[in-house]
Amino acid sequence: MTPLPAARALDQFFLDARSRVLDLAATLDRVGRGADPAAAAADPRAKLLRQALEVLLSDAPNRAEKVQQVFSLAYDANWERPTPRF
Structure with missing residues (x-):
């Protein structure tokens, strides 16, 4: 699959992204x-938001993946698989 040209991506997604940034600013x-x-400010959730914003402001590739990792628990090999309740 061919990536969308950057200018076209901005044309297509700018207004939605702007809306989301404004919503986040209003929440903060x-x-x-x-x-x-x-x-x-000392709440761990606020710290996670700040970490996610730092990722967004970076030029690193795969920012969506890295932001998801900020909010995710680390893998635990000893995690107990839940059993369904019937």
């Missing part, structure tokens, strides 16, 4: 304006 503003923003 709400957290920052909330009571006790220092506690929120």
